[in-house]
Amino acid sequence: MAWSADSRDEDLMLGYCAGDAAAFDLLYQRHRGGLYRYLLRQCRQGAVAEELFQDVWMNLIRARDAYTPSAKFATYLYRLAHNRLIDHYRKHTRGATLSYDDETGPQIDEAAAPRAAQPDAVYDLKQQAGALLRLIEDLPEPQREAFLLQQEAGLSVEEIAAATGVTRETAKSRLRYALAKLRQGMGEG
Amino acid sequence: MSERDRKSMGTDDPADAGLSRLYREGAREVPPPHVDTVIRAAARREVGARPHRAGTFAVRWRLPLALAAVLVLSVSLVTLIMDEGGEELLAPPAPKAEAPTAGESPARAPAEMKSGGTVGSDDRRNDRAQPSAAQPEAAVRPFPAAPAASAPPRPEAALRERAREPAFDKPEAPLAQRAPAAMADKLAAEESRAAAGALRREAVADEARPRSSSPALSPAVARQVQALEGEVPEKWLERIAQLRREGGLNEADELLGEFKRRFPGHPLPPDVGK
Numbered sequence: 264m265a266w267s268a269d270s271r272d273e274d275l276m277l278g279y280c281a282g283d284a285a286a287f288d289l290l291y292q293r294h295r296g297g298l299y300r301y302l303l304r305q306c307r308q309g310a311v312a313e314e315l316f317q318d319v320w321m322n323l324i325r326a327r328d329a330y331t332p333s334a335k336f337a338t339y340l341y342r343l344a345h346n347r348l349i350d351h352y353r354k355h356t357r358g359a360t361l362s363y364d365d366e367t368g369p370q371i372d373e374a375a376a377p378r379a380a381q382p383d384a385v386y387d388l389k390q391q392a393g394a395l396l397r398l399i400e401d402l403p404e405p406q407r408e409a410f411l412l413q414q415e416a417g418l419s420v421e422e423i424a425a426a427t428g429v430t431r432e433t434a435k436s437r438l439r440y441a442l443a444k445l446r447q448g449m450g451e452g
Numbered sequence: 453m454s455e456r457d458r459k460s461m462g463t464d465d466p467a468d469a470g471l472s473r474l475y476r477e478g479a480r481e482v483p484p485p486h487v488d489t490v491i492r493a494a495a496r497r498e499v500g501a502r503p504h505r506a507g508t509f510a511v512r513w514r515l516p517l518a519l520a521a522v523l524v525l526s527v528s529l530v531t532l533i534m535d536e537g538g539e540e541l542l543a544p545p546a547p548k549a550e551a552p553t554a555g556e557s558p559a560r561a562p563a564e565m566k567s568g569g570t571v572g573s574d575d576r577r578n579d580r581a582q583p584s585a586a587q588p589e590a591a592v593r594p595f596p597a598a599p600a601a602s603a604p605p606r607p608e609a610a611l612r613e614r615a616r617e618p619a620f621d622k623p624e625a626p627l628a629q630r631a632p633a634a635m636a637d638k639l640a641a642e643e644s645r646a647a648a649g650a651l652r653r654e655a656v657a658d659e660a661r662p663r664s665s666s667p668a669l670s671p672a673v674a675r676q677v678q679a680l681e682g683e684v685p686e687k688w689l690e691r692i693a694q695l696r697r698e699g700g701l702n703e704a705d706e707l708l709g710e711f712k713r714r715f716p717g718h719p720l721p722p723d724v725g726k
Contacts, residue, residue, distance in 0.1 A: 283499075287492075287495045287499070288495075291488075291495070295488065296482045300479050300481050304479075313483060313484065317487055320491045320494075327498075388474070388477055389477065391478075393478055395471065395474050399475075414479075415479075419465055435466065442467070442468050445468070
């Protein structure tokens with residue numbers, strides 16, 4: 264079957280399940296960057312991100328027979344990535360793991376002081392982008408994850424909730440907090 | 453995040469277009485190429501290993517072809533066995549005539565049972581070991597008796613007995629050296645067949661050979677020939693030598709001529725050949 268840029272992710276995955284490696288190539292090309300950045304921002308180490316990234320795709324490949332297009336493919340993929348991250352955190356007993364159990368997260372006032380908020384600074388776009396990435400790093404992990412899932416995977420609040428295993432309201436709350444902190448950090452809040 | 457993804461997001465979802473644009477500007481990391489290579493290779497390898505992918509002609513016809521090959525081999529094997537006299541092996545077993553003798557090794561019976569020996573094969577072995585006079589000849593001989601076999605005792609009879617001997621007089625091989633029962637039966641059948649074939653050939657040669665005395669013989673020599681009918685060559689030679697010693701040279705010469713017709717190529721002693 265000839266796949267095109269208009270082909271849906273779900274159809275591509277089904278095509279791969281049926282044995283079409285070209286479908287996988289297209290699917291991988293679409294999501295490789297977003298998934299890698301999601302993992303990189305979450306674990307903050309390039310080598311670890313590569314390992315996790317590879318594991319997630321391998322899990323997808325191995326579990327392809329169990330795939331059913333009941334939800335958006337990106338939701339399924341990032342659910343795998345979320346679970347892999349949780350395993351990674353548990354294995355390395357990071358203190359940040361606990362923040363996954365904190366549904367609301369800290370109040371906006373408790374956020375780290377915005378590094379890029381000097382009043383006399385003039386930033387060009389790249390500098391502002393760098394500042395934003397640093398602010399994202401400082402976000403609590405659940406909020407950072409919600410923001411990254413929205414930006415990298417294009418998931419809605421419903422889909423973020425499905426991917427991370429929380430209620431819609433929790434996901435929405437996390438996302439709202441994250442955006443508020445980032446706006447504040449960038450001097451817009 | 454693609455345009456379609458953005459459209460799929462809920463309208464009431466919290467979002468900030470400025471932050472999104474700024475984020476996309478800064479976040480451009482991609483996985484290293486070697487990771488891409490590993491993952492794509494794994495994906496292709498997994499797909500290549502899937503059984504349902506291999507829908508080629510050979511795979512689709514593997515089972516039918518294998519069954520056909522097995523069928524052809526089986527038919528060929530059965531035909532070959534039948535051609536070589538294996539009908540004995542395939543024939544239903546004859547009723548057991550007698551129990552195994554006490555002289556048989558006790559370890560033999562279980563070994564034969566293990567090797568798939570049937571009652572019939574046991575019987576065949578017993579027959580070979582102890583040919584009983586009470587048993588009919590057909591039970592001893594695997595093939596119908598040749599016409600010449602019922603003739604009165606002749607030198608051929610001795611040959612026939614010798615031909616049959618190897619099947620009966622072979623000493624029992626040690627148990628470890630003994631072939632499985634089926635193989636032993638096969639060998640015995642081949643030996644019997646060889647002996648029967650030799651008998652048949654002898655019978656044909658015997659029919660072609662002049663049996664009665666030459667009509668040109670004198671009455672006295674004809675009587676001698678009749679008296680020596682069925683005797684071994686040595687008897688004939690003794691009688692010829694005796695005639696020579698007694699002075700019946702003409703009779704001895706006639707009898708010698710008849711002897712040479714009946715036993716061409718048989719070596720002659722010096723006193724008879726003169």
